[in-house]
Amino acid sequence: MVAKSDTAIVLMNLGSPDSTEVPDVKKYLLEFLMDKRVIDYPWLVRKLLVGGVIVPRRAEKSAEAYKSIWWPEGSPLIVLTRQLQKALQHDLEMPVEITMRYGNPSPAATFDKLAKEHPGLKEVILLPLYPHYAMSSYETAVEYAKQIHQRKRYPFELKIVEPYYKRREYINALAESMRPYVEQDYDYLLFSYHGVPVRHIRKGDITGGHCLKVNDCCHVDSKAHTQCYRHQVIITSELVAQQLGIPKHKWGVSFQSRLGKEEWIKPYTAERFESLPKEGVKKLLVACPAFVSDCLETLEEIGVEGKHSFISSGGDSFTMIPCLNTHPLWVKTISTLCREVMEPVSA
Template sequence: MEAKSDIGIILMNLGSPDSTAVPDVKRYLNEFLMDKRVIDYPYLFRLLLIKGIIVPRRAPKSAEAYQSIWWPEGSPLIVLTKQLQNAVTHDLDMPVEIAMRYGNPSQEAAYENLLKKNPNLKEVVLLPLYPHYAMSSYETAVEHAKSVHKKKKYPFRLTVVPPYYKEPDYINALAESMRPYVSQDFDHLLFSYHGVPERHIHKGDITGKHCLKVADCCHVDSPAHDFCYRHQVHITAELVAEKLKIPREKWSVSFQSRLGREEWLKPYTATQLEELPKQGVKRLLVACPAFVSDCLETLEEIAVEGKHSFISSGGDSFTMIPCLNIHPLWVAAIVKWMGALQANN
C-alpha cells in the first residue's frame, strides 16, 4: 500500500560507480575527489591534481578493486542501501527514498520520487548514513542536499538528522551486531575508522584552540566536539566496548584509507595490522563503524588487503565484522527515530 504521509524520508549514502568499467570509475572518482570538502585545496590546484594525476593513476586500480567485490546485483553499497530502504519502508507509513552523495541515484532523483508519491509533501527528513560528523562525509552530504533543495525551490521543508554517534539506539544496534563475533575467543578488537587529514580536524574546530592542541582533547569538554570526527569516533568505540564489556586492553582505534603524504589521523590501520602480531595479537577482529553499509573500504581494503597484511605479519586468524547493513536493531532504530519525528509534526 502506498504511503500517504506528508513526510518523506531520504537515506543518503556515499555512492558508487555505476559499474566496474574504468570510464565509470573515473567519472565517480572525479566527482568524489573534486568535492572541495573532500580535498580542500584551491580549485585550480585541485583540478590539476585530481584530473591530471590522481584519477588517471587510481581509476584502473580502483576498477580492479571494485570488480573483486562487485555483486551480481551491482555495487554492494547500493544494494545494501536499497535493502535498508525496503526494510525501513516495510515498518513505516512514510515514503522512503535513497540518494547518493556521488553517482546514482542522485539527490534530485530522490526528491522527485518522493514528490511523485505525494505531490503535497510538506517535509523531507534527510538521514545521512554517516554516524559521525566529518567535513568530507556528513557535512558534504548535508550541504549538497540543502543546495539541491534550494536550487530546485522545492515546496517542502528539509529536516536533517544530526550525527548519532552516541545515540543509545545506534550504539545498541552496533554492539548487538558485533556481539556474536566478540562472544568467541579473540585477542584484540580493532575499531578501524575512515581516516581524515589532521588539517580537517583543525579546520572544523570552532574554538580554534582545542582539537589536537589540548592534551587528551577528545575527553576534555569543548563545543568543538559537535563537529569533531576524532572525538566522535572515539566515543562510539568506548560506548560499544563498554556495552560489550570488552576490557580496555583488548581494543583500540585506528584510521584507514589514507590518501597522499600529509599527516592524517593516527594510528594508521595499515601500520596496526603489521604491528599487532608482533605484540602477541594472533586472533584479530576488525569493525568499521564509520560505515553503515559494507563497501569497497570494508570488503576489499579490510577483508582482503587488511587480512593479507595481518596474516603475512604473523597473525593466525582475522575476522572483519560486517557493518550494520540491515541488522534488525538498526532498522528498528531508524523506524523509531522517523516515527518520533512524525509524531512531533
C-alpha cells in the same frame, strides 16, 4: 502515525560507480575527489591534482578493486542501501527513498521522484548514513542535499537527522550486531574508521583552540566535539566496548583509507595490521563503524588487503565484522531517529 502523504524519509549514503568499467570509475572518482570538502584545496589546484594525477593513476586499480567485491546485483553499497530502504519501509507508513552523495541516484533525482509521486508532501527527513560528523562525509552530504533542495525550490521542507554517534539506540544496535563475534575466541578488537587529514580536524574546530591543542582533547568537554570526527569515533568505540564488556587492553582505534603524503589522524590501520602480530595478537577482529553499509572500504580494503597484511605479518586468524547493513536493531534505530524530527500533523 504521520499520514503517508505528509512525510517521506530519504537515506543518504556515499555512493558508488555505476559499474566496474574504468570510464564509470573515473567519472565517480572525479565527482568524489573534486568535492571541496574532500580535498579542500583551491579549485585550480584540486583540478590539476585530481584530474591530472590522482584519477589517472588510480582509476584502473580502483576498477579492479571494485570488480573483486562487486555482487551480481550490483555495487554492494547500493544493494545494501536498497535492502535497508525496504526493511525500513516495513516499519513505517510513509515513503522511504535513497540517494547518494556521489553517483546515482542523485539528490535531485530522488527529490524529483518524491515531488512527482507525492504532491501533498510537506516534509522530507534526510538521514545521512554517517554516524559521525566529518567535513568530508556528513557535512558534504548534508550541505549538498540542502543546496539541491534550495536551488530547485521543492514544495516540501527538508529536515536533517543530526550525527548519532553516541545515541543509545545506535550504540546498542552496533554492539549487538558485533556481540556474536566477540563471544568467540579472539585476542584483540580493532575499530577501524575512515581517516581524515589532521588539517580537517583543526579546520573543523569551531572553538579555534581545542582540537589537537588541549591535552587529551577528545575527553575534555568542549563545543568543538559537535563537529570533531576524532572525538566522536573514540566515544563510539568506548561506548560499544563498554556495552560488550571488553577490557581496555583488548581493543583499540585506528584509521584507514589515507590519501596522499600529508599527515592524517593516527594510528593508521595498515600499520596496525603489521604491528599487532608482533605485539602477540594472533586472532584479530576488525569492525568499521564509520560505515553502516559494507562497501569497497570494508570488503576489499579491510577484508582482502587488510587480512593479507595481518596474516603475512604473523597473524593466525582475521575476522571482519560486517557493518550494520540491515540488522533489525539498526532499522529500528533509523525509525526512531527519523520520528524524532517529524512535525506532528494537525488533526
